[in-house]
Amino acid sequence: MPRDIIAEGLASGRWDVRDAAGFAENLTLEADVVIVGTGAGGGVTAEILAMAGLKVVLLEEGGLRYASRDFKLSEAEAYPTLYQESAGRQTKDKGITILQGRTVGGSTTVNWTSSFRTPPATLAHWQSQFGLTELSTQKMQPWFERAEQRFGVIDWQVAPNVNNQVLMNGADRVGIHWAPIRRNVKGCLNLGYCGMGCPANAKQSMLVTTIPSALDKGATLLAHVRAERVLHEGDRATGVECVAMDWAGIYPTGRKVTVKAKTVVLSGGAINTPALMLRSKLPDPHGLIGKRTFLHPVNISGALMPFKVEGWNGAPQSIYSDHFIDQRPLEGDMGYKLEVPPLHPVLTGITMSGFGEKHRALMGHFDRLQVVLALLRDGFHEQSQGGTVELKSDGTPLLDYPISDYVWRGMRDSYLTMAEIQFAAGATRVMPIHEDVAADGYASWAEAKAAIKNLPLEILRAKVVSAHVMGGAGMAAKAEDGVVDQYGRFHHLQGLYVMDGSVFPTSIGANPQLSIYGLVARNASALATTLTRKDVVWPA
Amino acid sequence: MLTRRQFIQAGVAGAALLGFSRLLYGPIRPDPVYTVPAATQFKVLDEASRTAMAAIARVMLKGALPTEPAQLQAALLAAVQGCDTAIAGLPGTVQTEVKELLTLLGNRLTRRWVVGITDNWSEASDEAIAHFLSRWRYSSLLLLRSGYQALHQIVFAAWYGNPQSWVGIGYAGPPAFMKGYWDAA
Numbered sequence: 094m095p096r097d098i099i100a101e102g103l104a105s106g107r108w109d110v111r112d113a114a115g116f117a118e119n120l121t122l123e124a125d126v127v128i129v130g131t132g133a134g135g136g137v138t139a140e141i142l143a144m145a146g147l148k149v150v151l152l153e154e155g156g157l158r159y160a161s162r163d164f165k166l167s168e169a170e171a172y173p174t175l176y177q178e179s180a181g182r183q184t185k186d187k188g189i190t191i192l193q194g195r196t197v198g199g200s201t202t203v204n205w206t207s208s209f210r211t212p213p214a215t216l217a218h219w220q221s222q223f224g225l226t227e228l229s230t231q232k233m234q235p236w237f238e239r240a241e242q243r244f245g246v247i248d249w250q251v252a253p254n255v256n257n258q259v260l261m262n263g264a265d266r267v268g269i270h271w272a273p274i275r276r277n278v279k280g281c282l283n284l285g286y287c288g289m290g291c292p293a294n295a296k297q298s299m300l301v302t303t304i305p306s307a308l309d310k311g312a313t314l315l316a317h318v319r320a321e322r323v324l325h326e327g328d329r330a331t332g333v334e335c336v337a338m339d340w341a342g343i344y345p346t347g348r349k350v351t352v353k354a355k356t357v358v359l360s361g362g363a364i365n366t367p368a369l370m371l372r373s374k375l376p377d378p379h380g381l382i383g384k385r386t387f388l389h390p391v392n393i394s395g396a397l398m399p400f401k402v403e404g405w406n407g408a409p410q411s412i413y414s415d416h417f418i419d420q421r422p423l424e425g426d427m428g429y430k431l432e433v434p435p436l437h438p439v440l441t442g443i444t445m446s447g448f449g450e451k452h453r454a455l456m457g458h459f460d461r462l463q464v465v466l467a468l469l470r471d472g473f474h475e476q477s478q479g480g481t482v483e484l485k486s487d488g489t490p491l492l493d494y495p496i497s498d499y500v501w502r503g504m505r506d507s508y509l510t511m512a513e514i515q516f517a518a519g520a521t522r523v524m525p526i527h528e529d530v531a532a533d534g535y536a537s538w539a540e541a542k543a544a545i546k547n548l549p550l551e552i553l554r555a556k557v558v559s560a561h562v563m564g565g566a567g568m569a570a571k572a573e574d575g576v577v578d579q580y581g582r583f584h585h586l587q588g589l590y591v592m593d594g595s596v597f598p599t600s601i602g603a604n605p606q607l608s609i610y611g612l613v614a615r616n617a618s619a620l621a622t623t624l625t626r627k628d629v630v631w632p633a
Numbered sequence: 634m635l636t637r638r639q640f641i642q643a644g645v646a647g648a649a650l651l652g653f654s655r656l657l658y659g660p661i662r663p664d665p666v667y668t669v670p671a672a673t674q675f676k677v678l679d680e681a682s683r684t685a686m687a688a689i690a691r692v693m694l695k696g697a698l699p700t701e702p703a704q705l706q707a708a709l710l711a712a713v714q715g716c717d718t719a720i721a722g723l724p725g726t727v728q729t730e731v732k733e734l735l736t737l738l739g740n741r742l743t744r745r746w747v748v749g750i751t752d753n754w755s756e757a758s759d760e761a762i763a764h765f766l767s768r769w770r771y772s773s774l775l776l777l778r779s780g781y782q783a784l785h786q787i788v789f790a791a792w793y794g795n796p797q798s799w800v801g802i803g804y805a806g807p808p809a810f811m812k813g814y815w816d817a818a
Contacts, residue, residue, distance in 0.1 A: 095814060162815050166807035169715075169794030173722035181723065181786065187779040284808060292811060343724055405804065438804055442793035443786045448766060452789075453696030460803030485726050528770055553778035 095293060098301050099160040108308040110157060113337035114317040116348040122313065124150040125624070127333050127354040129320040129369065132199020133609035134593030135360030136299025136307075137240075138617040143310035145621035145629045150313045150352050151304070152335060154361075155196035155342055157316045160301050164290030168439040171289035173341070175203050182364075184480065185493040188552030189390060191364075192560040195342065196290075197316060198300030199362060201606060204560075205287045205409040205435065206276040206296055208246040209603035210237045211611065218423055218473060223598045224570030225579045233611055240610035243632040244277040244297040251283055254407030256433045259398065259463045261412045263514030264431070269416035274432075276408065277606075285406045285435055317342060318350050321488070323357055323373040323589065330357040330589040356588050356624060359566075360613075363387070363595040367482040367565035368490030370576075376585040379573050382566060383482030386492055387600035388559035389468040392504045393434075393444065394511035395455075395534070396463045396520035403460050404436030410604075417467075417510060418602055424474055427503025429467040430603060431511065436464060444526060444556060451532035455524075465515060467507030472564065472599030474499060479600075482565050496557065501550040504557075508548070512541040526556040561605050566591045567598035581616040592616055676721040677728065678713065681739035681754075686788075687713050688754040689738075692762040693788045697798065708797070715791025731787070734780050 102108045113120070125147040128135045135151060143149050156174065158164065164171075172180035177193040184191070194200035216233065219225040240246070253261060253273070264271035281295040294301050308314060318335040325331055337348035359366045367383040375382065414431040421428040434440075441462065445455050455462070471477045480494030512523045516538040523541050524534025527548055535541035548555070569575025572584035577596055583589040592613045594605050601608045614631055621629045678686060690712045691698065698708050720731050737743045744750050749765050750757045769781035792798050796806055 166811060167794075172790075173719075178724050178727060179719070179722045181727075186775060187782065284811070286807060292814070341722065343722070403803075438793035438799060438802065439790050442789035448693040448695075448785060448788075449763060450696035452693075456697070456793075456802050458803075487726055489724060489726060553775060553782055 095161045097159050097161045098294060098305050099157065100162070102305050102308055109311075109313040110308065110316070111313070112157065112316045113348065113350055114156075114340045114346065116337050116346065116350070119349040119351075121351045121353070122150055124148045124313070124352060124354045126150070126356040126358060127152065127352040128358040128360055128592075129333055130199060130360035130362060130365070130593060131197050131299060131304060131314070132194060132360060132362055132593065133201050133299065133606050134362070134613045135358070136198065136201065136303035137610055137613045138358050138360060138592045138620075139307035139312055140303035141614065141617040141621055141629055141631050142624075143307040143312045144631065144633065145625045145627060147621070147624060148311065149307060150315065150354070151307065152318045152320055152333065152350075152352065153197050153314065153316050154319045154338060155194075155316065156340070157197040157314070158202075158290060158300070160294050161292045164292040166284070166286040166289050166292060168289060168437050171203070172439070175290060185483070185491050186495070186552055188496060189388060189494055189557045189559055191388065191492075191562060192558070193362060193364065193562055197304060197314070198298045201298035202290055202300045203288050204298075204604075204606060206278055207410045207413075207432070207604040208241070208244075208275045208277050208607045211608040212418070212602050214423055215599065215602050219568070219598055223568060223574055225568055225598070226570070227579050228612070233615070236611040236615045237607060239632060240607060240614055244302060244610060245279045246275050246277045246607065249273060249276045249278075249408060249411055251408065251411075253411040254285065254404070255400070255402045256404040256407075256436065256463055257410070257412040259396070259402070259518040260414065260431060260433050260465055260514065263518035264414045264416070266517035267514055269414055270419065271412055271414045274411050274413050276411070281408065283407050285409055286437075287409050288435060288437070315350060319345070320361065320369050321372060323359070323369065323375065324353075325373070325375070325586055325589070329355070329587045331355070333357060356590070356620070358590045358592050360591075360593040362593050363562035363565045364482055364490050364492055366591060366593055366595040368484060370566060371482065371484055372488050375583070375589075378585070381576050384565070385472065385479045385567050385598065386482055386494070386565035386595075387472045387479040387563040387597070388494060389561040389563075389600050390471060390496065390500060390504070391466050391468050391558045391560070392507055393464060393466050393526040393556055393558070394508060394515060395445065395524045395526060396465070396515035397458055397522040398461050398463050399519060399521055401460050402436075402463045404433075404462060404464065409433075409435035417507070418470060423470075426506065427474065427477065427500060428470040428602065429503060429507045429510075430470070431465060431467055431507075431514070433463070433465055436462060444558075445532070446526060446528050446530070446556065447532045455532050463515065463520065465511040467504070467511060468561070468604075469500060469503045469507070470600055470602040471500065476500070479564055496552060504555060505545060505548070505550060508545045509542060512545060513538055516541070528554045561594075561600070563594045563597040563600050563605055566595040568596045569598060580619050581613075590616070590620060675714070675717045677732070678717045678720070678735070682735040683713055685735065685738040685754045686716050688757055688762055689766070689784055690716065690788050690792070692759050692766065693785065694792055695759070697792065697801075711795055711797065712788065712792050715795055716787050719787050719791050719794075731783060734783060737780075
């Protein structure tokens with residue numbers, strides 16, 4: 094019988110959890126620390142500061158779901174309730190669709206559990222280019238170890254599902270690196286539905302780890318509140334002003350929520366954190382807020398295999414290849430990491446190009462469909478400066494992310510790589526996901542190679558997606574180079590911290606959750622010491 | 634949960650009740666008017682948009698939709714309702730953009746001159762609609778390409794989000810043993 098840690102906590106009567114959707118009046122609270130966002134950054138910060146004995150208030154724009162019984166493995170339910178903009182958040186020109194969580198636990202509630210430490214090359218680049226001298230591989234190692242311990246990051250012992258095996262076998266035959274992906278799970282049932290919330294409490298997301306722990310220690314959680322602005326007086330942050338959202342999280346109800354606190358932590362994730370900073374009209378003498386926002390732009394290659402793949406079954410991501418990350422210098426041609434995504438009917442149906450009988454013919458082979466994706470490492474080259482967060486007329490965020498020729502070249506390279514791997518693994522057809530590729534794709538590697546070299550690469554023809562948002566409030570030692578310092582302290586106000594993926598000055602070059610956990614654990618521990626003059630040992 | 638058969642029966646009854654068939658089979662002028670019972674109230678799509686979405690879905694989902702007329706109507710009704718739900722779940726600014734797109738599709742003048750569909754949506758041929766979709770899909774104008782992509786995303790999300798649509802794609806749905814797992818909780 095599954096334990097539902099959220100249901101138990103709420104039933105215990107010890108937790109202070111309030112859903113602002115039902116508020117009949119405005120609410121004002123006071124706390125030592127207010128944290129905007131409950132994802133990877135907010136969750137870790139909340140637990141560490143609550144351990145230090147501080148009164149913490151957590152704000153979440155999405156809703157609180159019971160940890161297991163609310164996750165029904167249904168895309169139609171999951172996307173509107175658990176994701177930003179119904180899983181259809183798009184860049185300004187609509188060229189890139191972004192998957193980002195919006196629920197208690199943030200993206201950690203819906204991610205695919207892939208756990209990588211920040212690559213040493215990325216940390217070295219930050220040291221040399223942004224003066225982040227404290228963030229060496231050696232100094233960060235203990236923080237990654239602690240995060241791995243806290244979130245159950247393990248070597249996944251179960252055989253990869255067929256979707257991942259194709260990447261493994263193809264990489265083997267092409268003669269490039271592959272390795273298993275570590276996962277943050279305990280008692281995983283190998284279902285394959287991580288993206289819809291784990292129904293077995295196995296994924297060690299913030300929803301079942303740090304947030305229950307912070308609530309046990311006296312933290313307050315407010316769901317369905319959207320932070321509108323950071324309050325500040327003189328050179329100090331003084332709190333956060335919010336609006337209550339309706340149950341669907343789409344429209345404000347008209348009620349206001351204000352939390353007064355001497356310490357304000359922003360953990361809304363890249364895109365939302367910089368947007369909140371822009372709405373708050375914070376001092377920004379160098380015009381850096383919202384700039385350099387990164388996505389790991391992803392292009393996709395489908396393949397029909399002569400055997401059943403059933404890409405919905407089993408751990409979604411268990412094999413990766415870093416050949417084109419390791420072989421390519423940071424400042425050279427664009428590096429890309431190869432992984433596979435889980436395949437479910439909605440995500441597959443909207444991703445496959447074309448319509449009518451051709452689209453249906455492909456969906457008719459859904460159980461033999463295999464998909465590889467390439468995550469492009471953005472932010473390291475002068476022609477890859479990421480995007481800029483702006484505000485729409487209603488104050489909500491909009492990311493302008495133009496794709497440069499340099500990035501398109503990386504995508505052409507990765508289309509080629511993916512097709513070669515898929516044919517090497519036995520594919521009968523390979524179809525780069527692109528409007529100019531016929532629904533049944535190419536019949537051979539030779540045909541694919543010739544055709545991909547001539548594909549017109551532009552937005553809304555090539556399908557480009559993202560599941561990793563980073564940057565927009567980047568770290569740098571000097572205020573003219575970044576928004577926060579290497580402890581997440583905002584350069585221009587006292588008491589304001591950013592603790593999430595928006596502090597990364599480039600993309601990570603790997604799935605970012607563990608990078609966020611490690612860095613935020615370090616920075617939140619330092620903050621706890623600053624505020625209480627005591628050291629917190631995390632995890633306990 | 635409804636079985637497929639029950640779903641189709643309920644859908645057929647619902648479609649008959651609504652006179653939904655008039656969305657598909659003309660000629661009726663002006664575009665069909667019908668009342669919607671509270672239980673199936675559309676949240677976003679007005680009458681003109683429903684007519685346009687039904688016509689577009691009929692072509693986008695060709696091959697996936699049942700061929701028997703009553704079943705086809707029921708499935709199309711479900712698809713259009715799914716589109717309505719999908720659009721209603723989008724944030725306000727995005728809904729506004731989608732509604733602008735639907736207005737452009739539904740307005741007689743823009744339908745004719747921008748979309749390129751001369752007949753009412755309820756009378757437009759599959760070929761004419763497929764031609765419009767292809768023209769937008771490969772247009773040199775970003776706006777039209779994004780309009781096509783929006784329609785593609787909404788229609789296929791609505792369709793494949795419905796368990797009834799999984800028949801014939803080799804997907805049996807989430808593992809059945811999870812039901813026992815939840816019930817044990």
